[in-house]
Amino acid sequence: MTTPVPGADVSQESVGPRENTRRWYALRYLRTCTYPATIAEVSEYVGPRVGLAPRDVESALRNRDVPALAGCDAIExxxxxxxxxxDDREPFADRVRRAISADVLSHLKPPRLKRNRQGVFY
Structure with missing residues (x-):
């Protein structure tokens, strides 16, 4: 009899690609904040990175993505x-591992985007 390895049964398709991308960008934004942010502030960061207006992303963040990440204690x-x-009670990597283990996040990270001189992401 083998002992199960924690997180070994995590499917690569446990979360859809759009949700996964929004959640990774939300985590990246929150990682840089030194204060609590509103969902509107998070959507201002996430929206351009996923190719949508922030107001179009805000509802998905508020109703699905943020509650899912909070449900597995990846965020407050x-x-x-x-x-x-x-908060700084535990390392960022531990939070990500917990979200992946809970099938809230996939290990497939979206690319890091940079802003050019005109303010456009590429």
Whole structure:
């Protein structure tokens, strides 16, 4: 009898590619914040990176992505105030591992995008 390895049964398709991309970018944004951010602020960062207007991303973040990440304790989320953050109680990598193990995030990270002089992402 073999002992199961934690996280070994995680499917590569446990989360859809759009959700996965939004969640990775949200985590990246929250990793740089030194204060709690609103979902609107997170959507301002995520929207251009996924090719949508921030207002189009905000609903998905508010109703699906942020609650999913908070549900596995990858982020801190207060639904009443709408504030989200990462605290410094544990390393970022541990939070990501927990989200992947909970099938909330895939190990497939989106590319890091850079802004050119005109403010356009490439």
């Amino acid at each position: 989320f207060d639904p009443e105030s709408g504030l989200v953050c990462l």
